[in-house]
Amino acid sequence: MYKNKFLSYILLLLVLFSALTPMTVTHAAPLDNVLNTLAASTVSGQDNTSHGTGLLEKLFGFVFDKLLGPILNVFNNKSTTNTTHPVVITPLPSTTTKPITIQNNGVLKGKIIVVDPGHGGSNPxxxxxxxxxxxxxLAVSLKLRDKLVQAGATVIMTRDTDRTVAPEGSSLGAELQARIDLAETNHADMFISIHSNENPDTSIAGAMTFYPNGKSSALASEVENAVVTETGAVNKGTSPATFYVLRNNSVPSTLxxxxFVSNGEEAALLNSDSYRTKIAQGILNGIVKYFNNN
Ligand SMILES: [Zn+2]
Known part of the structure; x- marks a missing residue:
């Protein structure tokens, strides 16, 4: 590479020298022979009898086609076998693209998914x-909604602002039943409830995912694994649970x-926009994987 560059600089200097210096046959003939020798291994059908202006053409042709062409083509990572075509500079491929970790093959098209941001209004x-x-x-649920819609799903939010779902002042049972009703009356394919945890032991951190007691854990497992993969959170696994929205729900569901907001570091992460995006992406990946397998 550097050898070729150096050689082309020398030849360019020779071209300039040839163009600026009055050319005689005695100069031209030996120079022509040198060039023919240089080019012999790569150029076929060279006209050994041309002199004068023919020499300049050969110089230009040799320098640009045989040396500069291949050198420029190195940056394009293209074949150097055809050196007669103009060199086309194409942008280098981006190196910032994140590898795609899931196969989103349109499996969410036509699916009705209820996204349920836990609590709200007078119940924080x-x-x-x-x-x-x-x-x-709510913040993660709104991001998840956008990603699901982008993937072709129909999304029903139990709430998309800071409010209760049932009328304010309703019982907790009525509030939770109102969320389930949205899934069942719309014949949803999936109900996914989003929550944050807490524990008196502030050292405890990590993500965990629940499924209805006695029912399949497949959806919860896919979501848990994908969230941990995206966020790097501690994997606290999956567990059956008797939460109201899981227990009374006929739609495939997970929570x-x-x-943990009780853990200082994790609370700060849960507060950050970038971490919320990672969680939403993880949940989306898990949902896609689930539908790919079920
Ligand atoms: Zn909660």
């Missing part, structure tokens, strides 16, 4: 470290506890 859920569970749940 777990509150610690300047983080309100209901805010985290994600994204992390």
């Amino acid at each position: 859920g777990a509150v610690a470290n300047n983080t309100r569970e209901s805010d985290n749940n 994600v506890e994204m992390g």
Whole structure:
């Protein structure tokens, strides 16, 4: 590479020298022979009898076709076998593209998915470290909604603002039943409830995902694994549970506890936009994997 570059510089200097210096046959003939010798291994059908202006043409042709062409083509990573075509500079491929970890093959098209941000309104859920569970749940749910819609799903949000789903002042049972009703009356294919966890032991952190007691854990497993993969959170696994929205739901359902607001570090992550995006991406990946297998 550097050898070729150096050689082409020398030849360019020779071209300039030839163009600026009055040419005689005695100069031209030996130079022509040198060039023919240089080019012999790569150029076929060379006209050994041409002199004068023919020499300049050969110089230009040799320098640009045989040396500069291949050198420029190195950057394009193209074949150097055909050197007669103009060199086309194409942009280098981007190196910032993140590898795609899932096969989103349109499996979500036509699917009706209910996204349920836990709590809201007068019920903020777990509150610690300047983080309100209901805010985290809503922020991640809205990101998940956008990703699901982009993947072709029809999304029903149980709430998309900071409010209760049943009329304010209703019982907790009525509030939770209102969320299930949205899934069942719309014949949803999936119900996914988003929550944040808390524990008196502030050292506890990590994501865990629940499934209805006695029913399949496949959806919960896919979501848990995908969330952990995207976020790097501690994998606290899956578990059967008797939460109201799982227990009374005829729609395939899961409940994600994204992390612990009682843990200072995880609370800060749950508060951050970039971490919320990772969680939403993880949940989406898990849902896609689930539908690919079921
Ligand atoms: Zn909750």
